[in-house]
Amino acid sequence: MPFDSFLGNPQAVEALREMLASGRMPPALLFAGPEGVGKKTLALMLAKALNCERRRDDFCGECGRCRQCDAMIAAAREDLARRREAKDAARRLDGLVYFDVQLIEPLTRYILIEQIRQLRHIAYTRPFQLPRRVFVVDDAQAIHWQAADLLLKVLEEPPDTTTLILVCPNAYELRATLRSRCRRVAFHVVEEATLRTVLAADGKVPEARRALVARLAAGSIGAARSFDPEAFERRRRPWVQFLDSLAGSPAGGRRALDWKSISEAAKALGEDRSTFEQTLRIGYLLLSDLLRVVENQPESALTNIDLLPQLKTWAVRLGLEGVEKLKNGLDQAYRLQTRNVNQQLGFETMAIDLEPLVSR
Ligand SMILES: [Zn+2]
Numbered sequence: 346m347p348f349d350s351f352l353g354n355p356q357a358v359e360a361l362r363e364m365l366a367s368g369r370m371p372p373a374l375l376f377a378g379p380e381g382v383g384k385k386t387l388a389l390m391l392a393k394a395l396n397c398e399r400r401r402d403d404f405c406g407e408c409g410r411c412r413q414c415d416a417m418i419a420a421a422r423e424d425l426a427r428r429r430e431a432k433d434a435a436r437r438l439d440g441l442v443y444f445d446v447q448l449i450e451p452l453t454r455y456i457l458i459e460q461i462r463q464l465r466h467i468a469y470t471r472p473f474q475l476p477r478r479v480f481v482v483d484d485a486q487a488i489h490w491q492a493a494d495l496l497l498k499v500l501e502e503p504p505d506t507t508t509l510i511l512v513c514p515n516a517y518e519l520r521a522t523l524r525s526r527c528r529r530v531a532f533h534v535v536e537e538a539t540l541r542t543v544l545a546a547d548g549k550v551p552e553a554r555r556a557l558v559a560r561l562a563a564g565s566i567g568a569a570r571s572f573d574p575e576a577f578e579r580r581r582r583p584w585v586q587f588l589d590s591l592a593g594s595p596a597g598g599r600r601a602l603d604w605k606s607i608s609e610a611a612k613a614l615g616e617d618r619s620t621f622e623q624t625l626r627i628g629y630l631l632l633s634d635l636l637r638v639v640e641n642q643p644e645s646a647l648t649n650i651d652l653l654p655q656l657k658t659w660a661v662r663l664g665l666e667g668v669e670k671l672k673n674g675l676d677q678a679y680r681l682q683t684r685n686v687n688q689q690l691g692f693e694t695m696a697i698d699l700e701p702l703v704s705r
Contacts, residue, residue, distance in 0.1 A: 347403045348394070351387055352543055353535035353566060354378075360530055361391055365402040370395065371528040372503030375485075377516035378532025381567025385448075385483050388510040389418055392446045392479035395508060410475055417444035428452050443467050445475040451487040461492040465499050468507040478507040485511035486518035493520055500526040534564025543569055550574055553651070560648050561630075580620070581627050583613035585655065588631070591696055592662035592703045593655070602704060607696045608689075615688030622682065628675050635660050635668050667702045671695065 348358050357376075364370050374391075376384040393404035393414045404411055421444055428437045429452060437452045441463045449460055464480055472478040482488070488496060499509070500523060509527075516524055540559035543566055544550045550558050554574045561577070562569035587610035590603045614624055634647045638660040644653060663671070674695035678688055 347400070347406060348390060351383060351390060353382055353539045354387070354532050357387060357530050357532055361387070361394070362402040364528075365391075365394055370508060372505075372507075373500050373509040373511070373527040375516060375519070375524060375527035375529045376510060376512045376532060377529060378514070379534050379564060380514055381562075381565030381569075382532050382535050383566055384512045384532050385481065388479075388481045388483075388512055389414075389446070389448075391510065392418075392477075392481065392508075395477040395479055396446075396475045413474060414446045417446040418448065420444060421446070421448040425450055425452070443480070445472040445478045447478075447480050449480060449482045451484050455487050455489040456482065456484070456492055457489055458492040458495060461488065461495045461499075465495055468499055468504040468509075471506055479510065480507060481510045481512060483512045485513040485523075486515070493523060497522055497526075535566055536564075540564075540566065540569045557649065557651050560650065577627070580624055581631070581649075583610045583624075584628055584631055585652070586610040587614065587692065587696075588659050589655065591699055592659040592667070594658075594662075602696070602700055604696075608693060611689045611692035611696070614692055615690075621688065625675060625679055625682070628678075631656075632668065632671055632675060635663065635671070636665075639663075639665050639668055662703045663699070664702070667699055670699055670702070674698070 348362065351358055357378075374388075376388055378384060390404065393406065393411050394400065394402070396410045396414055397404035398408040398410050399405045406415075424442075425448060431437045434453065438457065438459045441459065443449075443463055447464075449456060449464060452460065464482075468478070468480070482496075497520075511519070511523070511527055513519060516529060537556075537559040540562055541555045544555045544558060545552070547570060550572070558569055558572045558574055562572060586606060590606035590610060614628075615621070617624070630648050631652075634649050634652075634656055637646050638656045644650065647653065647656070649656065660668075674691070678691050681688070681691065
């Protein structure tokens, strides 16, 4: 599983390979970029590349040292999970032991000073088993300010036996003094074509749904992989019913609205208070798509691309005026969501407002 198996962000992989090939690996790196694009995965791959017996600017995944790295990463993950579950907060930090390849992550809201103290304590010693020690500090923006002071001391006198990789979504959430001492490797959102490849390789999302999931994942491999298309469609269904009963028949000729169906859909939309925010988010996604269709934007810009024929029908019926009214209705529902109001009634009122427009 060498670097070739890493999907997306080829510029980041290339930068690392160049550093490896030149033999001048900076003592501290900062991997910054959006969530879910594989920053931590690539950091752990780099740990293997720095230790692999067979490859210089890559890793083989099979040699003794690559396997040792894998075992250490697995043990570190297990250790972190066990510590997070500890009920007594003080016990979370009991007997911290760092492997030559070690993940350091927040155990509470923060990465605590004891965690960085241990890092500093070991960083200047020879690795126990591998040629190169690699510490990956994930969610580095969560380093407690006291711990940040201590980490700064390490970065000011970089150890020659240890490579530090700080990982965070936004480099500017890190203190400038820390940031400036790391070589930055920038990550970007992953292209949809790559996300579709990931979904195809995983084999969980049927082909017909991959384009939709890739679009909704908005550039995050993590979001694409954990996406549940069935749950999404369950939530979207009442919206489709609502819009269909309002604006589902082709334009031309007066017609009466199917109020029973509208009322059913409105009930389903307003029913579950605990997931109402997600319901609204899906409504807003449909609304943006409707606006794009009304404005004749390219189909590639749509999120709900699987609903293209319906979107076109609804757009013709509603027009810009109808889309704006829908938006006002959603904004109203959004404002009222924390209050104890009957959202079903809100959606029905929205339909009443729209009736003169859509039954023309
Ligand atoms: Zn190897």
